[in-house]
Amino acid sequence: GESVAPRVLLAEDNESLALVLKRFLAGQGLDVVTAKTGLEALQVLSGDRIDLLVLDLKLPVMSGGDLLQKLRKFPSFAALPVIIMTGAYKGPHYVEAAHRLGVRHYLEKPFTQDLFLETVRKALGELPRLRKPALFDLLVDIYTRGARGLLAINGGPLVCFINGEPFSFLSRKREDFPAYLVDRGKIGLSDLRHFVACGEERIFLTQTGLLTYEELLDESRLFLAKSLMDALAAPAAAEFTAGHPEAPPPLVPLSLPHLMYETTKTHASRFTSDTFLARFAHLYPVRTTLFYRRINLTTLRREDIDLLDLVNGERSLREIFPQGDGAGGGAVFFHFLHALGMIGFHAGPHAEAAPDFLVKNLFNRPLEDLPEPAEAAVDFYDLVEEISGNMELAMGQEGMAAPLSSDEIGFEQAVQRDFAATKDKNYYEIFGLSPASFSFNALKEAYFEKTRHYSPEKFMELAGATMTLAQEVLSRYANAYSTLSSVVAKERYDEMLNSEMTLGIDGKQDDRLQARIQFESGNAFLQMGEFENAEKALKEAYTLEPANPRHCALLAWAIYKNPANRNSRAALDKARLLLGKSLQNGKCAEAFAYRGWMLLEEGRDGLAEGEFQKALKLNPKEPLAGKGLHLIEEKREADKKGLFRKFFG
Numbered sequence: 001g002e003s004v005a006p007r008v009l010l011a012e013d014n015e016s017l018a019l020v021l022k023r024f025l026a027g028q029g030l031d032v033v034t035a036k037t038g039l040e041a042l043q044v045l046s047g048d049r050i051d052l053l054v055l056d057l058k059l060p061v062m063s064g065g066d067l068l069q070k071l072r073k074f075p076s077f078a079a080l081p082v083i084i085m086t087g088a089y090k091g092p093h094y095v096e097a098a099h100r101l102g103v104r105h106y107l108e109k110p111f112t113q114d115l116f117l118e119t120v121r122k123a124l125g126e127l128p129r130l131r132k133p134a135l136f137d138l139l140v141d142i143y144t145r146g147a148r149g150l151l152a153i154n155g156g157p158l159v160c161f162i163n164g165e166p167f168s169f170l171s172r173k174r175e176d177f178p179a180y181l182v183d184r185g186k187i188g189l190s191d192l193r194h195f196v197a198c199g200e201e202r203i204f205l206t207q208t209g210l211l212t213y214e215e216l217l218d219e220s221r222l223f224l225a226k227s228l229m230d231a232l233a234a235p236a237a238a239e240f241t242a243g244h245p246e247a248p249p250p251l252v253p254l255s256l257p258h259l260m261y262e263t264t265k266t267h268a269s270r271f272t273s274d275t276f277l278a279r280f281a282h283l284y285p286v287r288t289t290l291f292y293r294r295i296n297l298t299t300l301r302r303e304d305i306d307l308l309d310l311v312n313g314e315r316s317l318r319e320i321f322p323q324g325d326g327a328g329g330g331a332v333f334f335h336f337l338h339a340l341g342m343i344g345f346h347a348g349p350h351a352e353a354a355p356d357f358l359v360k361n362l363f364n365r366p367l368e369d370l371p372e373p374a375e376a377a378v379d380f381y382d383l384v385e386e387i388s389g390n391m392e393l394a395m396g397q398e399g400m401a402a403p404l405s406s407d408e409i410g411f412e413q414a415v416q417r418d419f420a421a422t423k424d425k426n427y428y429e430i431f432g433l434s435p436a437s438f439s440f441n442a443l444k445e446a447y448f449e450k451t452r453h454y455s456p457e458k459f460m461e462l463a464g465a466t467m468t469l470a471q472e473v474l475s476r477y478a479n480a481y482s483t484l485s486s487v488v489a490k491e492r493y494d495e496m497l498n499s500e501m502t503l504g505i506d507g508k509q510d511d512r513l514q515a516r517i518q519f520e521s522g523n524a525f526l527q528m529g530e531f532e533n534a535e536k537a538l539k540e541a542y543t544l545e546p547a548n549p550r551h552c553a554l555l556a557w558a559i560y561k562n563p564a565n566r567n568s569r570a571a572l573d574k575a576r577l578l579l580g581k582s583l584q585n586g587k588c589a590e591a592f593a594y595r596g597w598m599l600l601e602e603g604r605d606g607l608a609e610g611e612f613q614k615a616l617k618l619n620p621k622e623p624l625a626g627k628g629l630h631l632i633e634e635k636r637e638a639d640k641k642g643l644f645r646k647f648f649g
Contacts, residue, residue: 006051006124007031011041011067012085013059021054024113025120038062039347042070045077046283046345052123053082068103074279081123085109135231135238136260140339142240143256149242153231159224160245167253169224170246171202178205180223186211201248213250221252228259233267257340258298264332265301268570276335277321283345285320285334286313291342292355292362300363304333311343313352412466414453419469427480427493435494440485447481479514489537492520515544519551526558534558542578552582553591560598589619596628605632 008025012018013036022032033050035041038059044050053071057064064084071077083105105119135153142151146164153159157177158170171177178192187195187210198204202220205211211219231238300308307330310320321330337343422430428438431446454474483489496513522537538555545551556578565571576598582591596611609632615625 007033007049008052008054008120009033009035009041009044009050010054011035011038011059011064012054012056013037014056021116024116028117028120030120036060038064038067041067043346045071046280046347050080052120053080054120055082055084057084057086081105083107083119083123085111135235136339138238138240139228139232139256139260144341147240147242148244149240150245152239152241153227154237156227156231156236157224159228160247161240162247165253165256166224166228166259168245168247168249168251169220169227170248172248173199176227177202177220177223180226181205181211181219184219186215186219203249217250217252220250221254224252225254225259228254229263229266232260232263255297257294260340261298261300261336264336265570266568268332277317277331280334280338280345281318281321282316284313284316284348284350285311285338285343285345286350286352287311288341288344289353289356290340291337291353292357292359294340294342295363296361304330305363307333311352313346313350317345411453415466415470415473418450418473422473422476427484430476430480431484438484443481443484447477450477483514483517486521489517489521492517492524512545515541515548515551518544519548519554522554522558526554526561531558531562532564535562547585549582549586549588550590552578552585553588553594556582557590557594560594587618589615589622589625591615592618593622593625593628597624600628600631605635608632 008030010018010021010025010032012021012034015036018034018036022034025032033044035044036059039061041053041055041059042062045053055064055068059067068082071080082103084103085107086109105123107116107119138151141147142149142161143164148162150170151159151161151166157174159166160168160170169177173196175192175196178187178195181187182189182192187205191210195204200207202216206213206216230236307320317331317334334343338345428434431443431450433442433446451474454470483493496516518537518541522534522541525531525534525537535555535558538551538558541548542551542555556575559565559571559578560575562571565575576595579591579595579598582588592611592615596608596615599605599608599611608628612625612628612632615622616629619625
């Protein structure tokens, strides 16, 4: 097994001595960081995990004694082992003062290597007896070092790592993966027994015809991700053995940062934030250079992107979380960032690191504030607006030769052409179709033809303004395709087209139309009990019109009723939050009815009855509110009958 090396902070202003001691400790398998001043040592302690402080008393800026007194005022550093180094013996009273500050180890310069090592070992405890790290910390260490080896999870699979990330797992003679497939309804119990008895690896399931290769690939990836996330959330005990593990196919590489982020979001309540806040609340978080190297390796939620907007090196964690509770999982997010080295903490305001390479996207979306090239004197967006009315002349009128392809005219010009060509068009016209000539095959072919030139490589060629246009064009294509390819959404769209609703006058009207289409689709899915599809459609409607109270209310209900969210505390909290926002934006009968049912299912009948009555006051025909009141009356009648039977037999 492999455990995380103890981290030692060596606070010594003599550079030659510091270098010798650092090399010596590193040779003993310890992780060593150095500081030249007391203030620098304080900043390191504030931002990093330190297991032992080796402290010279005569440090500049802040002396070792002053540093020690400050540290002992914080509970998180009360038990930190400290070795004091001094150049002159100052008498027993000084040793006693050091003992009162929790110092048990005192070295006088010069000292021998043997004495130094013995003192370090006493301060840390016997190295083989060091506690094994939690799985979260172990995975961070594996990832940071880019380690290769095999992770054995208690009650879980044997996971193969290369370059610090999981990429396969062992299944020979093991029941965990086939049992997972049985639970998923992919194979039967007899297949499980046969697989284990044969002692084969996973590929055997495809060789026997039980799963196609694509199914085996997908199920392997899901199993590996779920196993690691469950183990992190439990948390499970694990052992890592360095080496060159075998890699049975199919390989299913996972992004460890993304997996760890998703675990902290999905199981936020299982990660305690109190200790983290107690240690770091008074400190100032700042982005590190690693932030830019690692942040695009995962896909952040909107609320976490908003939290990062508050990080500027000028705010302490206490200012970011004024209530001290981590804003319902926000502190867990900051713990994730800190564990992966993406933020550091400092005792006071501190400048943030800048990326050491060209960053074109952040949080996997284009940077909206990228500086324009100096020579771009004219904003092309304005230019396109100016000439879009004459674009027919540039493209050729109907009956003339076909317009030039993207390859013939250059990608930038193609983007400009597509932007003008899709402006003020309805969804059928964007693809050169009409309601009468529409077919799903024609839609797919037209969509592929329109989007095939928009490859990531082509995007790299674009300047900031043209890239914005390209994003808008792709957004128009995607909205049109998603609407016309859904039977329910297409029906709603056709109804609204027939009602001669004006499209795309100022861009906002088109958004309102799309919001209405998605809302109607989501409402239809709700009526059919397809809550997952309802949630997706209503989320789109809410994104386009977040202030609409009915969008908020129906999205909340879809989230609440979606079986996939049943065990997610975060999802249920979000549903309640959306209902509150709905009622802030305007009185909505559905919001009162949905809140009533949530209270009813919690057994709070009195409060639920009040919500149902509010809903019926706004809409006497609100079906869920009427059903809820009827159910409450039935329960009361049943309770009365039960009492009568109890007393009168």
